[in-house]
Amino acid sequence: MSLAFTIRQLVATEATEEALAKAFADDLFTATVNGKKEVGGDTTYVGPFWTTTVLCGLLGGEVYVAETADEEKKIVGCAVWFPPKHSMYDTKEEQDFVLGPLMGSFPPELQEWWGKKFLPQYDVLNDATLGPGVKHASWHLQTIGVDPAYQRKGAARQFIDTVHRKAAAQGETLVLECAKESNVRVYNALHFDLVLPKAKVGVIENPTTHDYQDTFVGVNGYLGFPMWVMRRGPGK
Numbered sequence: 001m002s003l004a005f006t007i008r009q010l011v012a013t014e015a016t017e018e019a020l021a022k023a024f025a026d027d028l029f030t031a032t033v034n035g036k037k038e039v040g041g042d043t044t045y046v047g048p049f050w051t052t053t054v055l056c057g058l059l060g061g062e063v064y065v066a067e068t069a070d071e072e073k074k075i076v077g078c079a080v081w082f083p084p085k086h087s088m089y090d091t092k093e094e095q096d097f098v099l100g101p102l103m104g105s106f107p108p109e110l111q112e113w114w115g116k117k118f119l120p121q122y123d124v125l126n127d128a129t130l131g132p133g134v135k136h137a138s139w140h141l142q143t144i145g146v147d148p149a150y151q152r153k154g155a156a157r158q159f160i161d162t163v164h165r166k167a168a169a170q171g172e173t174l175v176l177e178c179a180k181e182s183n184v185r186v187y188n189a190l191h192f193d194l195v196l197p198k199a200k201v202g203v204i205e206n207p208t209t210h211d212y213q214d215t216f217v218g219v220n221g222y223l224g225f226p227m228w229v230m231r232r233g234p235g236k
Contacts, residue, residue, distance in 0.1 A: 004150060005076055007158045010063040016054050016078045019065075021047030023077070023145030029179040029225045032218040033118060035110040039223070053080050053088070053143050055098050060091045064162060066146065066155040077146035079159035084137050084172055113219040122177075122227075125214045129195040129229040130175060138231075139167045141176035160190050160232075168234040178228045184209060192230040 010016075024030045024046050031039045034049055057063040057080035066077035082088055089099045103111050126135045141163075146155045160174070167174055176192065178184050184194065194212040196204070204211050209228075217224040 004153050005066040005068050005155065007064055007066055007155070007162060010054075010058065010065055013055070013058065014065065015075055016063075016065060017047035017051045019076050019147045020050035020054075020078055020145045022147045022149075024050060027180075028223060032216065032223040032225050033114070035106065035113070035219050035222070037222045049102075050078075050143065050145065052098050052102050054078060056088045056094045057081065057142065059093045059098070060086050060088070061142070062163070064159055066150065066158070076150040077144075077155045077159070079144040080142040081163050082140045082142055084139065087136055087140065088142055110219050117219075118216065121214070121216060125197075125227060126175075126177075126229060128197045128199065130231065131198070134173075135175050138173040138175045139163055141174065156186065157190055164232065171234050173234060174232040176230050178230055179225045181209060181226065181228075184228055184230070187230050190232070191236040192232045195229045195231050 021043065025043045026039055027046075028039055030046055030049065034045055036045075054063055061080060061082035064079045064081070065075045068074045068076060089095060103114065106114070127133075130138075141160070144156060144159055164174055174192070176187065178187060188194075194209070196207055196212055197214075200207065200211060213226045213228050215224060215226055
């Protein structure tokens with residue numbers, strides 16, 4: 001049976017916004033980091049928000065798309081990776097052309113939440129699980145989104161295997177953060193393991209999925225989301 005799409009790497013901006021808008025339309029993480037009070041409703045912000053991640057990937061990482069295998073070649077999914085020694089927002093170009101304008105589009109209280117709560121907690125979580133500097137030394141999957149009409153057709157596996165082959169050849173690890181419990185099982189099936197915070201190692205005998213998670217609370221207490229850190233070694 002032929003695949004409904006093919007995978008290729010982007011080298012310039014293309015039409016990824018529609019697929020990402022559909023993929024994250026009802027996403028709790030997306031709503032929270034955009035300062036929303038509820039999931040759903042007016043979701044016109046979703047596509048433009050995730051497009052900023054694509055722009056960062058083009059500037060400092062690698063971006064892959066899934067597109068239909070017919071003559072239309074419609075983009076139906078997108079994955080953004082950052083290779084070892086690179087992280088999102090760590091180049092001047094990303095800060096000037098992506099992060100700065102993104103923060104400028106947010107109200108002051110949301111800007112403060114990103115700067116004083118969300119990003120610091122995010123960094124602490126990665127250091128507390130993987131160890132200081134490990135994420136920056138690994139291939140990091142920043143985001144992956146597929147139009148719901150094309151999900152469960154192997155796109156996620158292809159996005160991940162494409163980079164894993166390169167990483168494994170160099171003995172490098174893949175890491176990611178997951179903000180939806182159902183996706184933990186998806187990544188488990190793709191050979192990723194949950195990483196327990198080091199403070200809990202040896203303390204919790206039989207950890208559950210809940211023991212691996214951290215919880216983020218949105219601006220002014222609105223919404224919030226769980227987050228898990230996962231890792232796939234070069235030999236898996």
